[in-house]
Each structure stands twice: as structure tokens, then as C-alpha cells.
Amino acid sequence: MYTIQANVSGSRSLEISEENLLTIQKYxxxxxxxxxxxxxxxxxxxxxxxxxxxxxASQESDCKDLLDLCIDVIYHNNMKAFGLQQLINLYKEWEAKIPVEEIATEAE
Structure with missing residues (x-):
């Protein structure tokens, strides 16, 4: 579980799970x-x-992962532009730590 700052003053934060990051990567x-x-x-x-x-709307199969991302992060009351910037930064750091073999396996 990761925590990002949601506003400039640091008074609000969001919890980001590994599943949230995987969903961002998947889509x-x-x-x-x-x-x-x-x-x-x-x-x-x-x-x-x-x-x-x-x-x-276009998914014919189960999209629980997208719905969870929406509820937990994207549509959270604290999510604003600053929070999105922090989420993007976290995602870039997280993605850089993933081994190359794991990325190739997921792509297949």
C-alpha cells in the first residue's frame, strides 16, 4: 500500500494499492x-x-478492477489535479521497479 499527498499543504492523502497500480498499467x-x-x-x-x-461502458466482461480504481482513487473526494500528479509520479516510480521479465510475462 502506498500513500500519496492529495493537496499542496499535505493535509489530505490517498491510499493507493498495488491492484490500483496494476489496473492503471493494464488499461x-x-x-x-x-x-x-x-x-x-x-x-x-x-x-x-x-x-x-x-x-x-464498453466492457463486456467484468471490470471490477476499474470500478475499484474509480471508487478508491479517481473519484475520491480528495482527488484533484495535484493528487493526480502525485499518482502519476508514484506510478512512474512503481513501474521503474518492475523487473523486465515480469512486464514481458504480463504482456503475453
């Missing part, structure tokens, strides 16, 4: 999400929310 939710300037805005958070809604 490649952060690919092409942020504009070229690298600044995360509320519009980027809204874009992510719309992308996830679309994925859930």
Missing part, C-alpha cells in the same frame, strides 16, 4: 493523458475520468 490509463507542457490540470483529471467511464 494504460496515463498514456497520452498529459499535454506536452507536463503540467497536470483539472482538465486532465476530467479527461481521465471520462476515459475510464468509456472503458467501463
Amino acid at each position: 494504460m490509463l496515463f498514456h497520452h493523458l498529459i499535454s506536452s507542457n507536463g503540467v497536470v490540470s483539472e482538465l486532465d483529471l476530467e479527461k481521465l475520468r471520462m476515459n475510464i467511464r468509456s472503458l467501463i
Whole structure:
């Protein structure tokens, strides 16, 4: 379990599970999400929310992992642009620690 800061002052935080990070990876939710300037805005958070809604609506099979991600993280009351930036940073650190063999196995 990981904890990210959800606001600039540090008075709010979010708990991020390994399953949440795996869901982000599985659906490649952060690919092409942020504009070229690298600044995360509320519009980027809204874009992510719309992308996830679309994925859930188009799923024919069980999408419990996406629903859990929405409830626990993406639609959490504390999630704002700053929190999304922290989540993206956590995801990048987490992804860098995954062994190359594990990534190849998951892709198959």
C-alpha cells in the first residue's frame, strides 16, 4: 500500500494499492493523458475520468478492477489535479521497479 499527498499543504492523502497500480498499467490509463507542457490540470483529471467511464461502458466482461480504481482513487473526494500528479509520479516510480521479465510475462 502506498500513500500519496492529495493537496499542496499535505493535509489530505490517498491510499493507493498495488491492484490500483496494476489496473492503471493494464488499461494504460496515463498514456497520452498529459499535454506536452507536463503540467497536470483539472482538465486532465476530467479527461481521465471520462476515459475510464468509456472503458467501463464498453466492457463486456467484468471490470471490477476499474470500478475499484474509480471508487478508491479517481473519484475520491480528495482527488484533484495535484493528487493526480502525485499518482502519476508514484506510478512512474512503481513501474521503474518492475523487473523486465515480469512486464514481458504480463504482456503475453
